[in-house]
Structures are given as C-alpha cells and as structure tokens.
Amino acid sequence: MKKPVKTSIEVQGTEITVLNTSDGQFISLTDMLKAKDGDFFISDWLRNRNTVEFLGIWETVHNPHFNSGEFAIIRSQAGLNSYKLSVKDWVEKTGAIGLRASAGRYGGTFAHPDLAFEFGMWISPEFKIYLIKEFQRLKEDESRRLSLAWNLNRTLSKLNYRIHTDAIKANLIPPEVTAAQAAMMYANEADLLNVALFGRTARQWRDANPKLDGNMRDHASIEQLLVLANMESLNAELIHMALPSGDRLRKLNAIAIRQMRTLTASAARLLPFRDNP
Incomplete structure (x- = not known):
C-alpha cells in the first residue's frame, strides 16, 4: 500500500490535515474539532442518532462489505444516555470504510470528505460551508x-x-x-x-x-x-x-x-x- 501524502487546508483560521491515500482522500476530524468551542469529543458526535443514521446510509451506498446487522444493533442504541461508541468500535463492528482512527505519524481520526462535511455541520453551518469551499479549492489546485x-x-x-x-x-x-x-x-x-x-x-x-x-x-x-x-x-x-x-x-x-x-x-x-x- 502506498504511503499517505499529507496536505492541508485552512478553514477559519484552523489548519486541517488532508491525507491522500491509496483508497481516497481523508480529512482530519481531530483537526476540525479544534474549531469547536467547549470540551467536545468525536464520540459525542457519534452518540447522535442522526449521525449514526447518516453514517449507516453512506456505508450502505459505498461499502459492499458493510455489516448491516451490526449497524442495526448500533442504531437501536443510538441516543440512549448509556450509549457510547468510538470510531474504532464503529469500524471493527461494521467494517466501515468512511471513518478511520490511527496512531503514529498521521495519527488521529480521519473521515471521507462526505462524512467530514457532515461533521463540519456539527461544528457550525458556517464552518461547513468554508470547509467545502477550501476542499474544492485544494482539488482544483491538484x-x-x-x-x-x-x-x-x-x-x-x-x-x-x-x-x-x-x-x-x-x-x-x-x-x-x-x-x-x-x-x-x-x-x-x-x-x-x-x-x-x-x-x-x-x-x-x-x-x-x-x-x-x-x-x-x-x-x-x-x-x-x-x-x-x-x-x-x-x-x-x-x-x-x-x-x-x-x-x-x-x-x-x-x-x-x-x-x-x-x-x-x-x-x-x-x-x-x-x-x-
């Protein structure tokens, strides 16, 4: 597998890493989180039932190996006070390809642009618009x-x-x-x-x-x-x-x-x- 190539975009003063990998481009949710005020975590976003629904639909469309059975179990629990889900658990249980968490040189949580844009909306509608604009500019430059x-x-x-x-x-x-x-x-x-x-x-x-x-x-x-x-x-x-x-x-x-x-x-x-x- 080819080594990832790191580029970056700046969205409202926040530098956000974009990895070019052998299977697509992924945007750093970890970097994006720096633009959100308060003490929040990516797991907070994953607890949201609407988030789980969106992730499941995206994986169903783009991932032929997505485990719909495990997804159904996760969806039934989403939104409950006791419900907790990490990116690692989501990937391991469902075989998801849109989110990935890694350590090392390119450590952090990364998402396919479709999912990163949705995460940007959780930060703010304005942030999402500027994120899409800067990512499109990056693609045009490439x-x-x-x-x-x-x-x-x-x-x-x-x-x-x-x-x-x-x-x-x-x-x-x-x-x-x-x-x-x-x-x-x-x-x-x-x-x-x-x-x-x-x-x-x-x-x-x-x-x-x-x-x-x-x-x-x-x-x-x-x-x-x-x-x-x-x-x-x-x-x-x-x-x-x-x-x-x-x-x-x-x-x-x-x-x-x-x-x-x-x-x-x-x-x-x-x-x-x-x-x-």
Whole structure:
C-alpha cells in the first residue's frame, strides 16, 4: 500500500490535515474539532442518532462489505444516555470504510470528505460551508498541477518525436522512396514504440476504443508520456546503431517496464492523490 501524502487546508483560521491515500482522500476530524468551542469529543458526535443514521446510509451506498446487522444493533442504541461508541468500535463492528482512527505519524481520526462535511455541520453551518469551499479549492489546485504535468510530458514527447523521425529518415529510409512509403516507415516505428509501451499498435487501440477522440497517446497517463519521451530518444540512438527492429522492440519494452514500475511506485510521493481513471 502506498504511503499517505499529507496536505492541508485552512478553514477559519484552523489548519486541517488532508491525507491522500491509496483508497481516497481523508480529512482530519481531530483537526476540525479544534474549531469547536467547549470540551467536545468525536464520540459525542457519534452518540447522535442522526449521525449514526447518516453514517449507516453512506456505508450502505459505498461499502459492499458493510455489516448491516451490526449497524442495526448500533442504531437501536443510538441516543440512549448509556450509549457510547468510538470510531474504532464503529469500524471493527461494521467494517466501515468512511471513518478511520490511527496512531503514529498521521495519527488521529480521519473521515471521507462526505462524512467530514457532515461533521463540519456539527461544528457550525458556517464552518461547513468554508470547509467545502477550501476542499474544492485544494482539488482544483491538484487538478491544475496534474494538467500542467501532463501537458509538459506531452510536449516533451512531441519534441523527442522529432529526434526520433530524424533518426528514421537518416538511417531507415533509403533515397527515392515515395511520400507514402516514408510515412509507412514512420508509422511502423511509432507503432514499435506503441507496442513496447502500451502493448498494442495504434490501429489495435483505435479498434478497441472507437468512441474515444484522439489517439492512445492523447489518453496516456503522465508516467506513460514521460516514458514515451525517453523511449523516443533511446530508439533514435538504437536506430543510429543499426539494431534490427526486433532487438530494439525487446530492449525498449524492457526499459518501458522498468521505468513504469519506478514511476508508478513513486507517484504518490511526487504528485497529489488522483482518482483512478
């Protein structure tokens, strides 16, 4: 499991931790509690019958492994003076995924944004509104950074493609060929890279995705575009070395596998959390 990446937002003067984890983003209820006047605890919120009802509905919608039987027992007791429930008990008894309590470096109680917003309402309606606003701003900033990184890698890939095509022209295309023959050679070499990185040719991708606009490179991830840019330069050098296409394909495929493993393993440390496509 990838290590969580910590970011933060400030809501009405209170700094609130947001963890980007392998299974989503979680907002610190422990930090949010600092904004509530008086001596209150998260367990006080969990005692509320409306809270339990909301948590149960959310888990039923989002969690296929939610223990509805245990939830029914908890719901029947919610609101009683003797009723007590901790986040740990809630998770252990019902298999809930929306709340989590942990110790260590990222210790505290964290909640899925949907549940954190509900907790924000318990603090105050105004706090909830500002919490949603700041969280949305954080998401927009993350989306913008991802878009900039994607466009940069796409540009690098296009620049390296020129190096790639020049190597093809200088070494693989004999003189006096037609424009159509030259274009076919460029397409063949582009597909060599496609197969090495994506495991399929441009035509195979198009046949499998008839409703998508653009080509497979337009739908590639940031990591794939970065590896593609590297491979275009490497293939240009291999062409200058007069390596046969089969040998180049095997070498480039091995390089693509190695670089993708490295990049995807470190993605959580380099970039904010992003949703799976």
